Amino acid sequence: MPNLYDNGDQQPPKSGLILLQVLILGLFCLFAVRLWYLQIHRGEEYALKARENQLRQEPIFSPRGLIRDRNGDLLAVNEPAYALGLVREDCPDIDATLHQVAVWTGRDFGELKQLYRKNRKRVKPFEPLILVPDLTFDQLALIDSNRLRWPGLEVQVRPRRQYRYGKLLAHVLGYVAEANEEDLEKRKDLNLGDYVGKQGIELVLEDRMRGAKGRVQFEVDVNGRRLKERVLKHPRAGHEISLSIDLGLQKLAMDWLSEEAGGVAVMDADTGQLWALATAPSYDSNDFSSGLTPEQWAELRDDPLHPMQNRVIQSVYPPGSVFKHVVAGAGLHYGMIDPKETIHCAGQVRLGRHVFRCWRRGGHGKVNLLRALVESCDVYFYKMGKKLTVDRMSEFAKACGFGKPTGIRLPHEKAGIIPSREWKRKRFGEGWQGGDNLNMAIGQGYTLVTPLQVARFFAAILNGGKLLKPLLLKDEKTVVQGDLPLNPEQIGRLREALVQTVVGRHGTCWRIRTKGVTVGGKTGTAQVVRLSDELKGLKDDEIPYKFRDHAWMAAVAEKDGRRFAIAVLVEHGLHGSSGAGPVVKAIIDYLFLDKVRVKPEARKAKARAARMMSYNATRTDNDAH
Structure with missing residues (x-):
């Protein structure tokens, strides 16, 4: 019987073996190509990645x-x-x-x-x-x-x-x-x-x-x-x-400003270098380096006394009577002042139904330019403002560096405001009034300046008319930004008035007299708000803090070829002489007598109480709103 399972000499189909061989060869080729791709084509890249995992x-x-x-x-x-x-x-x-x-x-x-x-x-x-x-x-x-x-x-x-x-x-x-x-x-x-x-x-x-x-x-x-x-x-x-800053002088300025709000600028009148630039209240820079919590930042940001505000360059104030030297300069420049001519100050000037009063109720009597500056007669400058009008006062003030940044190398400097007819029309939709001229002539109304602008202007009076860029670095070269539009004789008259305001019998800056140093100055009392009849009858210390006038003093001092201009602003300090004068005196003593005049504790305590009153009043107002 034949064996059904015996195939004899039959062989597997050759096509199947060939296919298997092709598949095996293809796999080897694929592995070889992949190996070439990884080892040769992208070898350096993968080697670098491997090293990066280790290095x-x-x-x-x-x-x-x-x-x-x-x-x-x-x-x-x-x-x-x-x-x-x-x-x-x-x-x-x-x-x-x-x-x-x-x-x-x-x-x-x-x-x-x-x-x-x-x-x-x-x-x-x-x-x-x-x-x-x-x-x-x-x-x-x-x-x-x-x-x-x-x-x-x-x-x-x-x-x-x-x-x-x-x-x-x-x-x-x-x-x-x-x-x-x-x-x-x-x-x-x-x-x-x-x-x-x-x-x-x-x-x-x-x-x-x-x-x-x-x-x-x-x-x-x-x-x-x-x-x-x-x-x-x-x-x-x-x-x-x-920096150009003198650490000792900065400490002194901050000590005198402590517990008060205000600013101090001390400028070398010949170079423009700032020896002190102090603002109070202040904040601690270290808090930001270590990182503030959201709660700490909110407390600092919402503080009604604005400790992060640089009051010397970022806050603007009505200049009060320190602006009278600008108006006097305008009168001289435009030939509308005869320095020897006198006017009669009866204590007030009437314009329409409005009465503009002098700070001295009984008036100053006969007043010329020098006496008007020395004794700060308002009536003299009311009449001068009426003559000059806003056009000339504005043009001259801007030529003296007001109404624009000084260019100091600090961020967010304010330009201030030197008003004009066009400015008022754009800002309020109203025309310029005669009373606006009178207010502007005594540094009130719409005029707003920074303490640094004031220091630079008075430095220019001291150095012969050069408006210098305020410098904060010791190695910076002096930069002259312009010149006061006054001749040497006119500048001399303004400088003489500054000195007489200190040494003169009725000068308002007698507090800053310093033996052996030529000192000049100008006080300013800038009205913050118009007081009601009820508040007018109160004594200075009885007036609510936020309604008190700002205290200004601008000063110049020179000895042995060293010349400095100083501007001090104390918010709600009431009077320039008593509010800002002691600060200026302490600065002059430090610069020229090598003497540190410490702020009395009694003055600190009084300022502290006033600031707390301001703080609480502001919080109450905010709560009410």
């Missing part, structure tokens, strides 16, 4: 440039600070790690998570995203002892700005803070967690003071721990700068 790079933060005063005393320095960052590639559980960071630092977990989500794409791979920019030493010790159990966390050491005198120079130095989204968009060289200047000199000279980062390369193990490192590029520190 990483991070920036080395550069210290900001130091800031000194004109005598070399350090004002702003750098100290080490510790920031906590998260390397997401090394972190196996982001949420758990963020929660642990919240426990260690007291931060809100939700805020940390939002910070991570918002900024995780802004940092490069294997670079830390800063979660907490400024760890305390207790937090640092706690984190460092537990960090090995929490892969991905990294502590970075970076310089932190330290302002040695806190509030003393806050409005000049400004502060640094962590770069926000706007900063990161503007500057591509900034990274998340970098600190930049936000106000003052720190902002204006940011490029000069920030320096350049370095770069370090380090090897890590599988847990992300550093094994060894090598500096690829050393950081370059920011440039050191020296």
